[in-house]
Amino acid sequence: MRIGVYLGTADNPTDNVAEDLGGVGRCLSDHELDAFGTASLPESVRDYYTQISTTHRSPRTPYTRILATYRDCREYIRRRSPDVLFQVWKYQTHAPGLALAGHRAGVPTITRLAGDVFQEYQGHSGVKKAGIFLLDNIFGRIPLRLSDAMIVFGPYGAAQASYRGMDSEDIVTIPPPGELDERFSPPNDKAACRRELDLPSDRDIALFVGRLSRLKGMNFLAEVIERVASERDVLFVLAGSGPHREKLAERFSDEVVRLPGYVPHAEIHRYYRAADVYVHPSPYEGIPLVLLEAMNCGVPVVSRPAGDIGFLTPNITETPAEMAATILARNWSDEWLNEKFFTTPYQAEALGRLVRSVDRSNALEKSTKEQIL
Template sequence: MGDTIGVFIGSASSFNIVRAASHIGEALSQNLTPDLVTTEPEVVAEVRGVYDGIHGTTEKPSIRGEISALSSYIHNRNPDVLFQITRPPIHGTIVGSLARRYSIPFVYRYSGDRFYEYKISSGIEKLQHFGLNNLLGRFPLYLADHCIALGPSGRTRLKNRGVDENDISIIPPIVDTEKFSPDGPTADLDTDRYIGLFAGRISRRKGKKTLERTIPKILRRRSDLEFVFIGEQTESLAIPSQYKDHITVVGSVPPDDVPQYYRAADFLIHPSLTEGLPRVILEAIASGTPPIARDVGDIPYATKNTFQTESEFVEIVITFEQLLGRKVYPFNNNKIGDMYVDLFKDI
């Protein structure tokens, strides 16, 4: 096998992060030797067979435990490159600092749109996000030998903060296009209405207020629509009772069943206030379901079906039959995998 790449996710263990780590590890393993550094033992089952080794699971899932896990990994494996794939401010600082200390090349991945987050926050949270993302969050950029952005918007964010354009590569998230495709079974939603799907957790950052304000307006004009929500929900929508019949909250769905809901839907809605390039958008497109998403982050890199105002959102939804769709997934997964391998080989 080729050079050893230490992929760090620390204590991050959400489904999306583990899935990203799995896809990245699979891509790297074609020509390189990837190791995963995680303090979460439950991650092991999800990535078993993808990584050459999994390190750090005996450490506590804390910043101190993450530092200890990565330090031990460096001493035991002496990797050729260290790669942080999530939580850019904190994990970027941990990985970048230890990489500099041990003279190991460090690749930083700008996931999400952290530099923008404070703009949609308020009160003490606004100060916290600015301090974490825009003050501490700049430090890893100076430590990185190379940066990965998910799209052109992310690249611009990095350039505006002093990163040389030649040190930035655009590499979109990898989606399993065999699993997420137009072909296959569809979920039985027991309705003859057109389906607008929301996939994920309802929250203020994911556009909860937009949904509460616009769904009644939409349904007053299109009574043939139904909105279906999948994903674990800790908050509920405040929708007038006369429209509740048009709202179906499915809740958590087994990962293997998620593609069935994309295929059953006529369109996806994603009114999130801040994003990088969300996997849900890419999965919907790969499944043949056109998304309707707020124009934030790198979403326009994947789809033109975007809105900036709530009135635009309403108009797009009620005329969803006119949505611009893609007959094929916009990103070639084999090419994305090759981009990772080529980047690390160059470094």
């Protein structure tokens, strides 16, 4: 069976989805996998895929990106005659175009709802809020109507898709791959990890990795830090860049908050291995890779109730006061909920069954039409 996995256009940096692409590649390695589009294929996953470059230019807006995806898919279908089309990331712009192209060409499609897509407009205001609502909640319904199957990360995603019209029988729970590079593993010597990063060995360290922006919950986190700092000596390490980095530096001393800036992914495991707890203040998520990286390093995650994060960790806190209290009391669990769903054996079986089912359904539909004619 030939499966076409859409990469996106040249301006889509795919390194941040290398784990997802690798997970699909490992699980479906007994099929012929094409990675198509004008985006580059991450080096770490090239053994799994044949890269098929399309010819369309990069779009300028999210709406023209949907059109670009449609055209890429149509070109790929003409050239390679795939049995299934698969969208892995950027649901808002990739999934509508891919579902439309597959539906028109009679090729089964699998789309992947990888975040809290239908609610994220609430984090914006004015014209931008209206535009994102249109993109996510109007165009975002196209895959719900036209996809042959949809992958979600857990019960929250399933409920969101079902509520908006996707047949529950066509919704499959497959979270992001939980088995990561061996770099992401518990340290043998945490004190040594801290010395390498010039971090104190005698204090609790709470870590955040990501963009330091309002949409990632930095106002929420700043309130958490203030509450914790007034009660106990905890060091917050916030690794990343963004518009709130300067604000955080002005608000907190280096003894309370360390801001190392952007850390390359090849080095980020060093920070996880030095931490006692990972804090996640973002209000709109699916199950982000940073949480899986932290938990693979043996670091408990304390998070807001965003997306399907509650499918992964029991440490869910609603307010800054609740998150601060959990950190102050060290009242967190390192339990990995629903762990089997994140394993390669489960995901290989689930993905294999899924692609066979959509291909079989398409074959039966074609056969029925031929008999009627």
